[in-house]
Amino acid sequence: MSTTATLTPRSRPATADRLALSAATADGSRTATRSVPGWLESHRVAGGTTVRRIPFAALDHWSFAPDTGNLRHASGQFFTIEGLHVTEGGTAWQQPIIVQPEIGILGILAKEFDGVLHFLMQAKMEPGNPNLVQLSPTVQATRSNYTKAHGGAAVKYLEHFLAPDSDHVLTDVLQSEHGAWFYRKRNRNMIVEVDAEVDVPADEAFRWLTLGQIAELLRLDNVVNMDARTVLASAPIAPPESLALCSDASLLAWFTGERARHDVRVRRMPLRETAGWHAGEHAIRRADGRFFDVVAVRVEGAGREVTGWSQPLIEPVQPGIVGFAHRVFGGVPHVLVHARVEGGFLDTAELAPTVQCVPANYADAAMERPPFLDVFLDAPPERVRYSTVHSEEGGRFLNAESRYLIVETDEATTPAQAPPGFQWVTPGQLNWLAGHSRYVNVQARTLLAVLGTDAAPPATAPR
Numbered sequence: 001m002s003t004t005a006t007l008t009p010r011s012r013p014a015t016a017d018r019l020a021l022s023a024a025t026a027d028g029s030r031t032a033t034r035s036v037p038g039w040l041e042s043h044r045v046a047g048g049t050t051v052r053r054i055p056f057a058a059l060d061h062w063s064f065a066p067d068t069g070n071l072r073h074a075s076g077q078f079f080t081i082e083g084l085h086v087t088e089g090g091t092a093w094q095q096p097i098i099v100q101p102e103i104g105i106l107g108i109l110a111k112e113f114d115g116v117l118h119f120l121m122q123a124k125m126e127p128g129n130p131n132l133v134q135l136s137p138t139v140q141a142t143r144s145n146y147t148k149a150h151g152g153a154a155v156k157y158l159e160h161f162l163a164p165d166s167d168h169v170l171t172d173v174l175q176s177e178h179g180a181w182f183y184r185k186r187n188r189n190m191i192v193e194v195d196a197e198v199d200v201p202a203d204e205a206f207r208w209l210t211l212g213q214i215a216e217l218l219r220l221d222n223v224v225n226m227d228a229r230t231v232l233a234s235a236p237i238a239p240p241e242s243l244a245l246c247s248d249a250s251l252l253a254w255f256t257g258e259r260a261r262h263d264v265r266v267r268r269m270p271l272r273e274t275a276g277w278h279a280g281e282h283a284i285r286r287a288d289g290r291f292f293d294v295v296a297v298r299v300e301g302a303g304r305e306v307t308g309w310s311q312p313l314i315e316p317v318q319p320g321i322v323g324f325a326h327r328v329f330g331g332v333p334h335v336l337v338h339a340r341v342e343g344g345f346l347d348t349a350e351l352a353p354t355v356q357c358v359p360a361n362y363a364d365a366a367m368e369r370p371p372f373l374d375v376f377l378d379a380p381p382e383r384v385r386y387s388t389v390h391s392e393e394g395g396r397f398l399n400a401e402s403r404y405l406i407v408e409t410d411e412a413t414t415p416a417q418a419p420p421g422f423q424w425v426t427p428g429q430l431n432w433l434a435g436h437s438r439y440v441n442v443q444a445r446t447l448l449a450v451l452g453t454d455a456a457p458p459a460t461a462p463r
Contacts, residue, residue, distance in 0.1 A: 015170055015236060016236045016237070016239070018117050019117065019170075019211060019235060019236065019237050020237070020239065021116055021117070022116055022117040022118070022119075022210045022211040022212065023210075023211040023212050023215060023237060023452070023453050024212055025116045025210040025211070025212045025213075026210070026212040026213060026215075026216060027210075027212075027213075028113075028116075028118060028208065028209050028210045028212075028213050029113045029114045029116070029118070030113060030118060030202075030207065030208035030209075031207045031208060031209055031213070033209075033213045033216050033217065036135065036207065036209070036213075036217055036223070037217075037220065037223060039123060039207065040123050040131075040133045040134065040135065040223065041133070043123040043125070043133045043205060044125070044131065044132050044133040047125055047132070047133070047301060047302065048301040049125055049127075049132055049299065049300065049301045049302045050299075050300050050301060051127045051132070051297050051298070051299050052297065052298055053282065053295060053296065053297055054282075054296050054297060054298045054310060055281045055282050055296065056071070056279075056281065056282070056296050056312075057281070058296070058298070058310070059296050059310045059311070059312070060309070060310045061073055061074040061075065061310075062074070062296075062310065062311065062312065064271075064272075064279075067270075068082070068270035068271060068272060069270055069271040069272025069273070069279070070082045070083075070270065070271045070272075071271065071294070071312055077102075078100070078142070078311075079098050079099060079100035079396070080098075080099045080100075081096050081097070081098060081099075081271060081284075081294055081312055082096070082097060082099050082183070082268050082269070082270070082271050083095070083096060083097070083268065083269040083270055083271045083272075083273060083274035084096070084097040084183060084266065084267075084268055084269065084274075084343055084344070085266070085267050085268075085269050086264065086265070086266050086343035087263075087264070087265045087266075088262060088263065088264045088265075088341055088343075089262070089263060093276075093343075094269070094274045094275045094276060094277070095274065095277070095291070095343070096271055096274060096277060096284055096294050096314075097181060097182065097183045097268075097343070097344055098181055098182050098183065098185070098314065098396055099183045099268065100142070100182065100183075100185050100396075101184070102142055102143040103143065103174065103186050103187060103188055104140075104141055104142040104143060104187045104188065105139050105140075105141055105158070105161050105162075105187070105188050105190065106137050106139070106140055106187050106188065106189050106190065106227045106230065106231050107137055107138055107139040107140075107157075107160070107161040107188075107190040107191070107192060107231070108120065108121070108137045108138050108190070108191045108192075108228070108231050108232075109138040109139075109157060109160055109191075109192060109193075109194060109200065110170060110191055110192065110193040110194070111193065111194050111195075111196060111198070111200060111208070112193075112196045113196075113208065116210055117193070117210065117211070118208040118209060118210055119138075119191070119208065119209055119210070119211070119214070120138045120157070120200070120202065120206050120207070120208055121135050121136065121137070121138070121206065121207055121208075121209050121214070121228065122135070122136045122137065122138055122140070122205055122206050123135065123136070123205045123206070123207075124136035124140060124205075124225070125302055126225070126393070126394025126395050127297055127299045127302075127311070127313070127394065127395070127398070128313050128391070128392075128393070128394035128395065128396065128397045128398040128399065128400065129222065129225070129391055129394035130222055130391055130399055130401060131222050132394075134222060134223060134224065134225035134391070134394070135214075135217060135223055135224045135225060135228055136225045136227055136228055137227050137228050137231055138156075138157050138160075138206065139155055139156075139157055139158055139160075139161055140225075140227045141155045141158070153306075156203055156206075157200075160192050160194065161188075161190055161192060164190070164192045168192055168193045168194065168195075169190065169191070169192055169193075170191040170192070170193055170235060170236075171189065171190065171191045171231075171234050171235040171236065171435065172188065172189070172190045172191075173188075173189050173234050173434075173435060173436065173437055174186045174187070174188055174189070174437045174438075175187055175189045175230055175234060175434075175437065175438075175440075175442070175445070176345060176346065176350060176437075176438055176441065176442065177393065177442055178342075178344070178392065178393070178397075178442055179342025179343065179344040179345040179350065179441065180342050180343065180344060181292070181314050181344065181396070181397065182344045182396075183268065183343075183344045184344060184345070184346045185344065186346070186437070187227075187230075189230055189231045189234040190231070191231060191234075191235055211232070211237070211453050212453070214228075214232065214453060215450075215453035218388065218449065218450055218453065219386075219388055220388065221388055221389040221390075222389060222390065222391050222401070224390070225391070225393075225394065226390070226391070226392050226393045226394075226442065226446065227393065229390070229445060229446040229449045230442055230445045230446070230449075232449040232452065232453065233431070233434050233440070233445035233446070233448040233449040233452060234434050234435060234445070235452070236431065236435060237431060237452035237453060239428055240428040240432070241332050241426045241427075241428045241429075243330065243332055244332060244334070244424075244425070244426045244428075244429060245329055245334060245416070245424045245425075246423060246424065246425065246429075248429060248432070251423065251425060251429060254423055255339060255349075255351065255423070255439070258339035258349055258421065259339070259347055259348045259349050262341050262348040262349055264341055264343075264348040264349075266343055266344075271284075282295065282296070283295050289317060290317060290360075290361050291316070291317060291358070291361060292314050292315060292316045292317060293314070293315045293317070294312055294313075294314055294315075295312065295313055295314075295315050295398060296310065296311070296312050296313070297310065297311065297312075297313055297398065298310040299311070313396060313397060313398040314396060314397050314398065314400070315397070315398040315399055315400070316358060316397070316399070316400050317358065317360060317361070318358050318359070318360035318361075319358070319389075319401045319402060319403065320356070320357060320358045320359075320400075320401070320402035320403070321355055321356075321357060321358075321359055321373070321376055321377070321402060321403055321405070322353050322355065322356050322402045322403070322404050322405070322443045322446070322447070323353055323354055323355045323356075323375075323376040323404065323405035323406065323407055323447075324336065324337075324353050324354055324405070324406050324407070324444075324447050324451075325354040325372060325375060325407060325409040325413070325414040326385060326406050326407060326408050326409065327408070327409055327410070327414065327416075327424070329416065329424070332426060333426065333427060334424040334425060334426055335353075335354070335406075335424070335425060335426075335427065335430065335447075335451070336354040336372075336409075336414055336418060336422055336423070336424055337351045337352065337353070337354070337422065337423055337424075337425050337430070337444065338351070338352045338353065338354060338355075338356070338421060338422050339351060339352075339421050339422075339423070340352035340356065340441065342441075345438070346438055347438050350438060350439060350440060350441040350444075351425075351430070351433065351439055351440045351441060351444055352441045352443060352444050353443055353444050353447055354372050354375075354376075354414070354422070355370055355371075355372050355373050355375075355376050356370075356441075356443050357370045357373065359373065359377065371419065371422075372413075372414065375407065375409060375413045375414065376405050376407055379405070379407045383407055383408040383409070384405060384406075384407055384408075385406040385407065385408060386404070386405060386406035386447075386450055387403060387404070387405050387406075388403070388404055389401055389402070389403050389404070390402060390404050390446060392442075402443070404443075404446055404447060404450070406447060406450065406451070427448065427451040427452065430444070430448050430451075431448060431452055434448055
């Protein structure tokens with residue numbers, strides 16, 4: 001018996017148009033933008049959460065393995081802190097790193113109100129956030145969390161993301177996390193739409209917002225969390241440009257060549273054997289005080305699936321600088337990306353911002369500073385299109401803040417003929433690559449979320 005196959009369009013152009021309309025809608029029909037910071041603060045106060053540092057010996061259910069010294073949970077779930085040995089060309093280093101092989105879900109629920117897509121965002125507490133509560137995806141959970149390895153409550157709205165109807169999925173892609181601190185960590189970044197007639201009651205810790213509203217909130221320090229930023233960057237938001245300095249095919253060829261030319265060899269090793277790092281009562285740190293520490297905290301009074309716990313966290317030694325150089329060529333905006341190698345990447349390199357570093361790590365005058373760093377440190381105010389402090393993932397990192405910048409540059413500071421390892425790309429090209437796994441790193445995705453939601457023009461006060 002013969003069957004008739006039904007063909008379907010390879011893409012849904014209306015999706016980009018609907019996202020663009022949402023990004024252009026600064027006044028949502030469900031929530032006033034100006035109310036969001038106060039709403040987040042009210043959840044912080046009402047939660048009464050406290051986070052305090054403790055010695056490693058006071059961790060509940062965590063211990064150092066007697067044979068390797070790896071820091072692990074008694075359940076065998078969540079994550080471990082292990083050692084990593086990395087060799088790249090003639091350079092080698094060892095470091096502690098988080099090993100968390102399970103794939104988590106970062107999911108945002110979308111729904112039309114008055115013909116405009118709104119997104120269900122959560123006021124979520126994370127112990128590493130400087131202000132504890134930030135605007136987060138609808139669902140932000142590791143497999144250990146949503147399978148209740150902690151014995152806590154169920155994750156709200158999870159059912160929309162476990163087995164969604166493909167016709168309702170606006171974006172769904174596995175993305176890496178911080179390659180300097182995670183070993184091959186990936187999360188499923190999703191936006192799933194529900195039909196307008198479907199009732200989705202918003203819990204008191206959730207609010208419906210348009211992309212335009214989120215764009216305004218992206219201008220405020222430590223309001224939109226990392227997980228929300230990466231999901232938004234993975235959606236087809238940025239409009240595709242018809243012209244660019246580098247064609248899509250040439251861009252892929254250049255980046256493939258960059259990945260191929262780096263000989264990166266990585267192996268996990270016992271934490272106790274990690275050279276240059278010392279484990280003390282309260283921290284694992286380098287003798288020279290650079291890069292980061294591994295510390296332990298106790299969380300109490302949390303408005304989460306469980307109300308209290310203890311865990312290790314990675315704490316950078318100082319705030320970072322993350323920035324895109326921005327130029328317009330032939331009327332088309334471009335940003336300067338860097339093919340950056342990090343030990344925890346599944347592939348050798350991913351596309352990173354022009355600059356991504358902690359300047360304090362290069363305070364020694366004898367050390368070679370990252371290219372273009374001074375362009376951002378010395379940028380005159382009139383050239384700064386975007387400048388906001390964002391923290392990184394607060395569930396694993398403590399006080400991990402960076403100033404994210406988009407700076408207008410010129411031929412003298414960032415030439416059109418980019419140096420080796422760098423390339424000029426359009427926001428549309430970067431957004432296209434962010435729709436695929438392991439091309440655009442998490443820091444670049446934050447800045448792409450800014451570009452894609454059109455938050456980069458001069459700031460306006462939240463309404």
